[in-house]
Amino acid sequence: MVVEERKKRFLVVFGHGRRTGLGCELRDFVCDELAQAGFLCRLHDLLEDGFDPVLRLGKDEMVAGAPRKSDDPLAHSYAEDVQWADIIVFLHPVWWFSMPAILKGWVDRILVEGIAIAQDEGGSPKGLLGDKGAVLVQTFGTNSLIEKTVFRGLAQKAWKKAIFLPTGLAVHAYLRLHGCHDLEQEDLNAFKFKLKKALLLAASS
Numbered sequence: 001m002v003v004e005e006r007k008k009r010f011l012v013v014f015g016h017g018r019r020t021g022l023g024c025e026l027r028d029f030v031c032d033e034l035a036q037a038g039f040l041c042r043l044h045d046l047l048e049d050g051f052d053p054v055l056r057l058g059k060d061e062m063v064a065g066a067p068r069k070s071d072d073p074l075a076h077s078y079a080e081d082v083q084w085a086d087i088i089v090f091l092h093p094v095w096w097f098s099m100p101a102i103l104k105g106w107v108d109r110i111l112v113e114g115i116a117i118a119q120d121e122g123g124s125p126k127g128l129l130g131d132k133g134a135v136l137v138q139t140f141g142t143n144s145l146i147e148k149t150v151f152r153g154l155a156q157k158a159w160k161k162a163i164f165l166p167t168g169l170a171v172h173a174y175l176r177l178h179g180c181h182d183l184e185q186e187d188l189n190a191f192k193f194k195l196k197k198a199l200l201l202a203a204s205s
Helices: 022-036 073-084 101-110 144-149 154-167 185-204
Strands: 009-014 040-045 087-093 133-139 170-177
Touching (some): 022 087, 022 133, 040 073, 073 101, 087 185, 133 154, 170 185
Parallel strands (some): 009 040, 009 087, 087 133, 133 170
């Protein structure tokens, strides 16, 4: 009896302040490439979906728990998708050398107790996503020299140390596209080639 291998499940989390432009082009490229490769793919387009990024805690709540369907069906489905996925692709522009607020809200509200971490009273939280991988795709208006020498990879380090490490997500690739305000088509095509390769490598891991 031949057992068919389960298809890899990708979750694409897209946090941006625009509904058109380079970020959307890369979002569509990622989803199209995953579909053409035969993988399963779900998309969280936070702006388009109307996601509420504000975390509201009750009076006696010390940490955020999994969103309840009765309170916020969209956030609830987002949390379910995190558990469903094998690989999460995060795609966002870098503003103030960090992620946009809407994506930070996704982290605050979705990567929570019972979904991404388990709080250890008196100790560090335990990551619950150790069986999953991540691909981080960031676009910059600035050039690579400033990003590397002045800010020393700050936008990447925040993800690595404050999100990926605590939750247990294994990072398959960090991809950074610089100088997006005057990007040549040749450079964009080269970046898309690297991105496609990174996605396929992540799926084979």
